[in-house]
Amino acid sequence: MxxxxxxxxxxxxxxxxxxxxxxxxxxxxxxxxxxxxxxxxxxxxxxxxxxxxxxxxxxxxxxxxxxxxxxxxxxxxTWWPADCQTQARVLSWMSFEQEHHMKPLAQLRLHLALHRDRDPMSEEFTRHAEQAKRALELMERQLDRQSAHGWIATSNAPSIADVALYPYTCMAPMGGIALESSPSVRAWLRRIEALPGYQALFPAEPERNHSTQERP
Ligand SMILES: N[C@@H](CCC(=O)N[C@@H](CS)C(=O)NCC(=O)O)C(=O)O
The missing domain is CATH 3.40.30.10 (Glutaredoxin)
Structure with missing residues (x-):
């Protein structure tokens, strides 16, 4: 494909x-x-x-x-669980990602870290930062509710909701959203990165995941 x-x-x-x-x-x-x-x-x-x-x-x-x-x-x-109730939970977190999580975090990363063409103190970007923080707080609370080895929508094995939420959470600090006060989110990021087959944004240069340089 x-x-x-x-x-x-x-x-x-x-x-x-x-x-x-x-x-x-x-x-x-x-x-x-x-x-x-x-x-x-x-x-x-x-x-x-x-x-x-x-x-x-x-x-x-x-x-x-x-x-x-x-x-x-x-x-x-197993990334798409078999039972209907868990499927619904996975979809709910994926909708959350699209509606409340990805949009503000992607805008912050794109304009404040990559293009550097917006004022972080502007009304628009202050609002993005507030929305992004709220989304990460919700994730932190959900992961706290799960067991120490739990995933965002499931208990025993990760689902596509974890994959959907991973990239923009991982890159949140690029856009000025710190993860220091989100220990459960940080532990969850590390659990995903430890999975066999994990792939960085730049597979040959994982340190570039957080790079703001525009070189190809
Ligand atoms: N809802 C879409 C969003 C896709 C999206 O925003 N893609 C960005 C790159 S991450 C893009 O193509 N931006 C170029 C544009 O919108 O002109 C998805 O989840 O796939």
Missing amino acids: ILYDTLRSGNAWKVRLLASLLDIPLERRTLSIDRGDLKQPAFQAIAPLGQVPVLELPDGSHLAESMSILFYLAQGT
Whole structure:
């Protein structure tokens, strides 16, 4: 299968992370936002919103949205639990990620760390920071409720909700959101990083995960 991504996309990192944890080979087609690749008609034909990630399936069709791609890849594995009630909990945390977690954290990382083109004290970015902190507090409380080895939506084995929430939580400090007061979140990040098959954003240079340098 082919994954269309960009070098630093946290949403595409979710897909690469799960594929690596499941040992599913993916061919990467890395596009450049700066070069305007996402606005090209050929890309918009397969991704009407002009966003990555997009997964090309074995039948040649395309799937957009990280949440649906994780769902697709996890079928038949423990990452998508078997019982309906747990499935519903996983979906609830994945919706939380899309609605309340990824948006503010991605904006903070993109504009304050990578592009450095916004004022962190502006009304808009103060609001993003407040929303991001609230989202991380909710995760901290949930992980506190789980056992010391628990996962965000499940007890015994991690699910795709953990994969969905991992990248932007891990990169939160880049956007100025410290994790010092979130010990359960930090322990959860380390548990994910210890899983066999874990893949860093830059697999050959894991220290670049938190780099703000724009070199390719
Ligand atoms: N809801 C989407 C969000 C995808 C998204 O925001 N992708 C970013 C990269 S991380 C993107 O393509 N940005 C370029 C743009 O929106 O023009 C998902 O979870 O896949």
